[in-house]
Amino acid sequence: MTDPILEVEDLATRFYTDEGVVEAVDGVSFDLYEGETVGIVGESGSGKSVTAMSIMGLIDSPGRVEEGTIRYRGEDLLERSESGIREIRGGEISMIFQDPMTSLNPVYTVGEQISRVIRQHRDVSQSEARARAVELMGDVGIPEAESRVDNYPHQFSGGMRQRALIAMAISCEPEILIADEPTTALDVTIEAQIFDVLEELQETYGMSVILITHDLGVVAGTAERVNVMYAGRIVERADVDALFENPRHPYTRGLMRSIPRLHGSADRLEPIAGSVPNPAALPSGCSFHPRCPHATELCRGYDPELREVEPGREAACVHARGYGGPDERATGSGEPVAADGGDDDE
Amino acid sequence: MSNGGDPLVSVRGLKKHFVQNDGFIDRLLGADETVRAVDGVDFDIHEGETLGLVGESGSGKSTAARALLHLDTPTAGTVTYDGRGLTAMSDSELTEMRKRMQMVFQDPASSLNRRKTVAGILKQPMRIHGLYAGERDERVDELMELVGLSPQHSNRYPHEFSGGQRQRVGIARALAVEPDFLVCDEPVSALDVSIQAQILNLLEDLQDEFDLTMLFIAHDLSVIRHICDRVAVMYLGEIVEVAGTETLFEHPQHPYTRSLLRAIPEPDPDLARDRRALSGQVPSPIDPPSGCSFHTRCPEATEECAATDPPLDAVEGATPGHEAACIYAEEFESGGGVAGEADAEDRYSPENFASAESADATGD
Numbered sequence: 001m002t003d004p005i006l007e008v009e010d011l012a013t014r015f016y017t018d019e020g021v022v023e024a025v026d027g028v029s030f031d032l033y034e035g036e037t038v039g040i041v042g043e044s045g046s047g048k049s050v051t052a053m054s055i056m057g058l059i060d061s062p063g064r065v066e067e068g069t070i071r072y073r074g075e076d077l078l079e080r081s082e083s084g085i086r087e088i089r090g091g092e093i094s095m096i097f098q099d100p101m102t103s104l105n106p107v108y109t110v111g112e113q114i115s116r117v118i119r120q121h122r123d124v125s126q127s128e129a130r131a132r133a134v135e136l137m138g139d140v141g142i143p144e145a146e147s148r149v150d151n152y153p154h155q156f157s158g159g160m161r162q163r164a165l166i167a168m169a170i171s172c173e174p175e176i177l178i179a180d181e182p183t184t185a186l187d188v189t190i191e192a193q194i195f196d197v198l199e200e201l202q203e204t205y206g207m208s209v210i211l212i213t214h215d216l217g218v219v220a221g222t223a224e225r226v227n228v229m230y231a232g233r234i235v236e237r238a239d240v241d242a243l244f245e246n247p248r249h250p251y252t253r254g255l256m257r258s259i260p261r262l263h264g265s266a267d268r269l270e271p272i273a274g275s276v277p278n279p280a281a282l283p284s285g286c287s288f289h290p291r292c293p294h295a296t297e298l299c300r301g302y303d304p305e306l307r308e309v310e311p312g313r314e315a316a317c318v319h320a321r322g323y324g325g326p327d328e329r330a331t332g333s334g335e336p337v338a339a340d341g342g343d344d345d346e
Numbered sequence: 347m348s349n350g351g352d353p354l355v356s357v358r359g360l361k362k363h364f365v366q367n368d369g370f371i372d373r374l375l376g377a378d379e380t381v382r383a384v385d386g387v388d389f390d391i392h393e394g395e396t397l398g399l400v401g402e403s404g405s406g407k408s409t410a411a412r413a414l415l416h417l418d419t420p421t422a423g424t425v426t427y428d429g430r431g432l433t434a435m436s437d438s439e440l441t442e443m444r445k446r447m448q449m450v451f452q453d454p455a456s457s458l459n460r461r462k463t464v465a466g467i468l469k470q471p472m473r474i475h476g477l478y479a480g481e482r483d484e485r486v487d488e489l490m491e492l493v494g495l496s497p498q499h500s501n502r503y504p505h506e507f508s509g510g511q512r513q514r515v516g517i518a519r520a521l522a523v524e525p526d527f528l529v530c531d532e533p534v535s536a537l538d539v540s541i542q543a544q545i546l547n548l549l550e551d552l553q554d555e556f557d558l559t560m561l562f563i564a565h566d567l568s569v570i571r572h573i574c575d576r577v578a579v580m581y582l583g584e585i586v587e588v589a590g591t592e593t594l595f596e597h598p599q600h601p602y603t604r605s606l607l608r609a610i611p612e613p614d615p616d617l618a619r620d621r622r623a624l625s626g627q628v629p630s631p632i633d634p635p636s637g638c639s640f641h642t643r644c645p646e647a648t649e650e651c652a653a654t655d656p657p658l659d660a661v662e663g664a665t666p667g668h669e670a671a672c673i674y675a676e677e678f679e680s681g682g683g684v685a686g687e688a689d690a691e692d693r694y695s696p697e698n699f700a701s702a703e704s705a706d707a708t709g710d
Binding site: 044159160189190193195196216217220221222240241244245246247253255256257258259260261262263266268269270271275276294321 | 402403508509510511538539540541542543544546547550565566567568569571572591592595605606607609610611612613614615617618619621622623624625627628684693694695696699700
């Protein structure tokens with residue numbers, strides 16, 4: 001395989017809040033290759049969106065990207081100045097957000113907003129930009145784009161707004177598109193339409209896509225490789241088929257078991273005990289140990305790194321098959337520790 | 347699911363229309379627009395049963411529930427609860443009835459009063475209905491334990507709890523006055539994936555323990571499948587299909603239900619890649635399409651569908667109680683639903699964690 005188009009290495013993004021330092025992203029590394037879709041799955045507070053915002057250079061005070069590198073075509077984006085980042089952001093690397101209402105400006109027409117992005121990155125006239133906007137709106141499946149280009153966002157339905165945002169995001173033919181929960185606010189039938197559009201565009205433009213979502217169904221159908229995040233870390237990474245066939249990390253396994261399904265048994269669900277930890281006060285050792293059915297004394301004190309457990313797949317759990325146990329630094333007995341009961345008290 | 351006998355809740359011809367106008371000039375010119383949020387629905391809920399109401403946003407499912415409870419006065423139709431008509435009741439009679447009918451809301455953060463402690467929140471319905479005078483503190487402790495919270499935490503405020511815990515408080519509040527009917531409006535859709543199952547299991551346990559009858563509203567068909575005995579599918583203010591849960595998922599007969607099932611991304615790569623989009627959008631409830639309101643998006647629609655508005659009727663040859671509002675309902679081959687048999691979900695079980703070779707071998 002050729003070199004990755006994007007290499008994120010040991011990324012650490014911290015927020016300095018009144019309640020203390022929040023390590024929102026704590027040592028995250030992953031690669032993105034040309035034309036592929038990589039999924040980042042996690043629940044609230046897992047750091048998946050902060051990872052995306054860090055790549056886009058959109059972390060504001062009290063947050064700071066403090067460690068690591070984000071190499072785009074070999075160049076570290078973190079070395080760039082704010083104006084240097086702006087050249088790339090929205091152009092070569094582009095992003096769509098969850099809420100299409102708040103991401104569009106209500107006082108400008110949809111066409112004006114798309115044109116503005118085009119003119120920011122391309123030297124074209126007003127009318128050329130407008131013509132391109134109409135073309136793009138057609139590409140993303142907005143009917144009667146000719147007339148709807150002059151509509152305001154409130155005249156669009158939720159699904160149409162998300163299409164308009166996608167049109168804006170792809171207006172400069174980005175190399176990388178980061179989609180952060182792009183369909184979470186939409187109905188399932190509209191969601192399926194949006195993913196059809198994204199897939200088509202990806203083929204047309206050869207984009208690489210980072211898909212961020214909490215929805216395992218969405219990654220299953222869209223991504224080729226998947227990163228599972230928990231409490232600021234990637235805890236498991238695998239090809240999508242391998243991940244769903246046989247997840248190695250207890251958190252991934254717990255998620256798979258807890259989600260209600262359409263197919264298969266409709267028996268009682270098996271929830272993960274406890275609740276998602278407060279990112280300002282993470283548990284010691286492995287962050288998942290208080291909720292983990294396999295946790296031992298070792299897990300309380302030892303923080304496992306992401307390690308290859310089989311060619312092409314990685315997990316961060318000392319008990320995962322193929323992990324090979326803790327390294328020399330580790331101590332602890334290996335006595336089993338009961339996971340918390342069904343009560344989700346802190 | 348209990349059968350026979352009169353239903354606990356019986357809804358007939360329920361309509362809720364909202365008049366929308368953009369102000370004085372519109373009213374002057376008579377430019378009112380009527381939003382037909384709920385446009386004539388009939389259903390029964392039997393004692394001890396959970397009826398699911400599923401639909402996309404704008405289908406009218408929440409409005410139907412509010413109209414059922416008379417939180418909003420219905421535009422037309424009747425609601426009978428335990429043999430008594432709600433529609434003709436006075437306000438004080440309705441208040442008395444509401445002791446028996448409680449609601450759990452979607453967003454526990456905004457449906458709990460931020461300025462009150464959890465104990466205060468739980469005591470409020472008892473005070474309104476004049477129950478448990480002198481023993482409300484004990485009742486609060488009992489409720490906290492019932493929903494899996496520690497009674498010592500009842501003097502805390504909602505923001506001190508996690509999202510899942512807040513929803514537990516919302517459920518405890520609904521149970522405070524010992525209702526026999528619970529309306530749950532998207533009770534898990536604001537929660538993290540790993541917490542949803544906890545709340546769904548809690549609702550099931552409580553239903554068993556207190557013999558609750560439930561109306562469960564959700565947009566997520568997978569959630570509905572796990573908790574409901576029967577399901578009613580809504581589209582544009584009308585019920586288009588109703589059936590027992592297993593029947594509906596395995597043999598959906600309305601094209602909308604079939605399309606919905608195919609649009610859902612299942613957490614399984616093979617199935618999820620096979621997902622198919624339903625074209626178009628939900629039409630405006632201000633000006634619904636002629637004939638069958640789904641015909642504008644229906645892959646099976648013919649000219650006749652634009653002219654005929656099909657009633658919700660029993661599907662001939664199907665399981666009793668299976669009704670669909672489609673003139674072609676009988677003609678679709680049965681099937682087209684989901685596979686009901688258990689599969690290799692065991693592969694995710696804790697027992698197969700360390701020695702997952704066996705699960706690998708049985709992979710599909």
